[in-house]
Amino acid sequence: MKLSLNNNSKYLSAPSIRQFSSRISGIEDCINLTIGQPDFPMPDVVKSAYIQAIKEDQTSYSHNKGLLETRNAVSQYFNQRYDIEYSSEEIIITNGASEALDTALRSIINQGDEILIPGPIYAGYIPLIKTLGGVPVYIDTTKTNYKVTPEAIESHLSSKTKAILLNYPTNPTGVVLTYNEVQALTETLKNSPLFIISDEIYAENTFNGKHTSFAEFSSIRDQLLIVGGLSKSHSATGIRIGFLLGPEYLIEKLTFMHAYNCICANVPAQIACIAALNEGMEAPQYMNEAYIERRNFLIQKLESLGFELDATPEGAFYIFPSIKRFTDNDFDFCVDVLENAHVAIVPGSSFTDVGKGHVRISYAYELDALKEAMRRLERYLTEKYK
Numbered sequence: 538m539k540l541s542l543n544n545n546s547k548y549l550s551a552p553s554i555r556q557f558s559s560r561i562s563g564i565e566d567c568i569n570l571t572i573g574q575p576d577f578p579m580p581d582v583v584k585s586a587y588i589q590a591i592k593e594d595q596t597s598y599s600h601n602k603g604l605l606e607t608r609n610a611v612s613q614y615f616n617q618r619y620d621i622e623y624s625s626e627e628i629i630i631t632n633g634a635s636e637a638l639d640t641a642l643r644s645i646i647n648q649g650d651e652i653l654i655p656g657p658i659y660a661g662y663i664p665l666i667k668t669l670g671g672v673p674v675y676i677d678t679t680k681t682n683y684k685v686t687p688e689a690i691e692s693h694l695s696s697k698t699k700a701i702l703l704n705y706p707t708n709p710t711g712v713v714l715t716y717n718e719v720q721a722l723t724e725t726l727k728n729s730p731l732f733i734i735s736d737e738i739y740a741e742n743t744f745n746g747k748h749t750s751f752a753e754f755s756s757i758r759d760q761l762l763i764v765g766g767l768s769k770s771h772s773a774t775g776i777r778i779g780f781l782l783g784p785e786y787l788i789e790k791l792t793f794m795h796a797y798n799c800i801c802a803n804v805p806a807q808i809a810c811i812a813a814l815n816e817g818m819e820a821p822q823y824m825n826e827a828y829i830e831r832r833n834f835l836i837q838k839l840e841s842l843g844f845e846l847d848a849t850p851e852g853a854f855y856i857f858p859s860i861k862r863f864t865d866n867d868f869d870f871c872v873d874v875l876e877n878a879h880v881a882i883v884p885g886s887s888f889t890d891v892g893k894g895h896v897r898i899s900y901a902y903e904l905d906a907l908k909e910a911m912r913r914l915e916r917y918l919t920e921k922y923k
Contacts, residue, residue: 548667560872561881568902568910569881573708573854575772575901577827580820583771586812590805599804601796602788603630603780607807610814611765611780619750627788629781629795630802630810633774634738634766637781639665640795641762642700644787645732646671650699655685657857657885657892659708659736671699677891682848683712683857687725700732703751706739709888709897710857711832711850716749723754733761738779739853741770741821744829748852752782759784762791769853770821771813778806828854831900831907838911839898842918854901857885861894863922871896878917880910 561567578584590596602608608625615623631637646652648670654662656675666673676689690701706713714722726733735751752763766779779802781791813820835856836846844858864870867884875881885895900907 545668548664577772580817582817583813587809590808599801610811614814631779633777634779637764637779644794651697653701657888683710704736706852711853713852719749727756736764743852776806878913
C-alpha cells in the first residue's frame with residue numbers, strides 16, 4: 538500500500554548537481570568539479586573549540602535563538618565588518634545557512650506569492666519556494682553581467698510580489714555587487730512592500746576589497762533578512778552552523794518557526810562559531826589566495842580552449858563559462874565530458890533555465906586537480922570538435 542504525500546512534494550527531487558555527483562561513483566578516475574565544498578581543513582581553532590565543547594558536556598539545548606555568547610559573536614562580527622548594529626535579539630543561530638533560508642521562506646510565503654529570483658542562481662532555492670506554494674519569478678541577468686538592476690526589479694514587480702531573494706557573491710557565477718550597485722538596488726527596494734532576503738554565505742569569499750552587505754543600508758532595515766554562516770568561510774560545511782539576522786519584530790516570529798523545526802542549532806557548533814568569529818577570521822584570507830590562483834588559471838585555460846566568459850568571478854569559488862561555441866545543450870555536454878573525459882562539471886541549466894548554454898566549474902579543488910581536469914577537457918574537445 539502506497540500512501541500519498543503533500544501535493545507540493547512533487548517539486549522535491551535530487552538536484553542535478555547531486556545527480557552528476559552520483560554518476561561519478563561508476564567512474565574510477567573521475568575528477569569531480571561539481572560540489573561547492575572547500576578543500577581546506579576546518580581551522581584548528583574552530584576544531585579545538587568544537588572538541589572542547591563536547592569534552593565539557595556542552596551538548597544540551599540552548600535558547601531557541603542560540604547561545605547568547607554565539608549571538609553576541611555574530612553581532613560583533615557584523616559591527617566590525619560593516620559598522621552596523623544587530624542586537625542578540627535580532628539574531629537566530631541556525632543549523633547551517635540552508636536552515637536559515639528555510640526558516641525565512643516558511644515564515645513569509647503564502648500560496649501564490651511571487652518570489653523574485655535573479656538567475657542564474659543556486660537551484661536549491663526553487664523546490665523550497667514551490668513546496669511552500671510560492672511562485673519563483675526569474676529575472677534574467679545574462680545581459681547585465683549577472684548583476685540584477687533596479688530597472689529589472691521594477692519590471693518584474695506585481696501585486697503578488699512577496700519577496701526578492703538575492704545571493705552575492707553569487708553561486709554559480711562568482712559575481713559580486715559594488716557598494717554603489719547595492720545602494721542603487723536599495724533605493725528601489727525601499728519603496729516596495731516586499732521582503733528582501735540576502736543570502737551572503739559567500740561574503741568572506743570576496744576577492745577584491747570588502748563585501749558589501751545589504752545590511753549596511755538602514756533604509757531597508759525593516760524589510761531585510763540576512764543569511765550567513767561558516768560553511769564556506771571556514772570550510773565547515775559538515776558542522777552545520779549558520780545565522781539569520783533581521784529586525785526584532787520579524788526575528789521574534791521566525792524564532793518560533795526555527796524552534797518548531799529543530800529547537801536549536803548544534804550547540805558544540807555554536808561554541809565553535811564563537812571561536813571562528815573571534816579568533817579564526819584569518820582563515821578566509823588564505824583560502825581566497827588559493828582561490829584567486831585557481832580562478833586565474835581556469836580563466837586563461839578555458840578561454841584558450843574556446844569557452845567564453847561573460848563575467849569574471851570576483852567571489853565564491855565558481856566559474857560559469859559559456860559553451861555556445863560547441864553546443865547549446867549543456868546537459869548533454871556535461872554528460873559526454875563525464876563519460877569520455879572523466880571530468881564532472883555541472884550544466885548551467887541546473888541554475889534555472891537562465892543558465893542554459895553554460896557550465897559551472899567549482900575551483901574548491903587543489904590546483905593540480907584542476908590542471909589535470911583541463912588536460913582531459915582539452916583532449917576531449919580536440920577529439921570531439923576537430
